[in-house]
Amino acid sequence: MATPVLDKVEAEASASPYITVTFRIRRFNPEVSAEAVWEDFQLEIDPKERVLDGLHKIKWDLDGTLTFRRSCAHGICGSDAMRINGRNRLACKTLIKDLNPEKPITVEPIKGLTVLKDLVVDMEPFFQAYRDVMPFLITKETNEPTRERLQSAEDRARFDDTTKCILCAACTSSCPVFWNDGQYFGPAAIVNAHRFIFDSRDEAGEQRLEILNDRDGVWRCRTTFNCTDACPRGIEVTKAIAEVKKALITRRF
Template identity: 70%
Template sequence: MTATLDTTAEAENKPAAGEIPSFDVTLKIQRFSPEVGPDPWWDEFTITVHGTDRVLDALHKIKWEDDGTLSFRRSCAHGVCGSDAMRINGRNRLACKTLLKDVNPDKPIIVEPIKGLPVLKDLIVDMEPFFASYREIMPFFINKGNEPSKEHLQSSEERERFDDTTKCILCAACTSSCPVFWTDGQYFGPAAIVNAHRFIFDSRDDGATQRLEILNDKEGVWRCRTTFNCTEACPRGIEVTKAIQEVKRAMITRAF
């Protein structure tokens, strides 16, 4: 039997044991600066990355080595803070959780700011309208009694009722994926409703009726068109559309 041997060229191209393979990728990034003008433009950068790199790693490499003016938000870089939500190949994602090898690196990867919020610079948007809606639903415990003499007990079943909506990291990926929010900036948006859900169905909280009255506004839950964009966009896997429907049902039945 004749053994098949690698040629010298093939051997040279193989990564050494333990080495992470590298490849070239092109990012096409939407840019905007009020100092340059009122219109956005596109820049392309081709860089060498590794198979373990995420879109955030590529943005860092571009900013540190190619163009220091590139602007974007990030903090923890581990999918917890929600700072680096952006549109990647037309879908809302967290840049720190999106592997470059998973978004077809054979073609230019399109990176844009999330939609529906004013762009301040490049991939940075003004989050104030988003947080204004969040604050309006009163995202804190409301207790009508006096200072409790003991802790508020809660069963596992009671906790499970709203457990899914406690996962929200306020990244705005769901809200900025919503067509209603794009066309109507007054709509509370999925994230605000999700965070209202978290308290409405919490057995320890006494503010459900107040929150339902707020969300019964013409720009509240009834503006939802159930397109499921929000559920698909959520990086934490929250069933956003389901939560919105449960809030609608509570509005009608007053069962919470």
């Protein structure tokens, strides 16, 4: 009875979750060449796994020189933002099956920041803009508080959306204005300024608005919505920027 055996083999073959996926990764090693090149890797991978798992497989089993950032690997630390199939995403939140695995999956470093090696970019300009908006609570009362700073649920809800930012730079590096010269504050810095400007406990909103009134501040936003599309946390980034603009205008007039 050969048929049942054949059936079983076929069933086993079809039950295997693994498929072959091509990862097309933009490699750049300054010690080898000044040019970045695309390199293909063939992987056996379960489509329910994430792009980050694929990168791990490459780094651990195929080519140890592949360089990328990741820390928590669960969408919270914001280390592994990269340009996957032409869109900024977190490698740890992007499933292979959502990417059309029949075609090669392209993985590039995020744009607008200097590439140091492979998928690692220099985040310093990004964090400089973040520091410039003073992302910490400032109060006029400088004595050490003796009790908790209370806030109503409505006041907390006012800036709830922008508290979700994980500083992955997916938004800022998707912004065409930031791509040009990197002097624009960028969506991420404005989102983090928004988080304090609209916090009822904070008293430096005026200062932050003044900072964002800069030539390279909110007025360089062209409302292309790239940032809102790119945000892995689903923050309505463009809306937050518009709210800062509105606050600036209503403050003046």
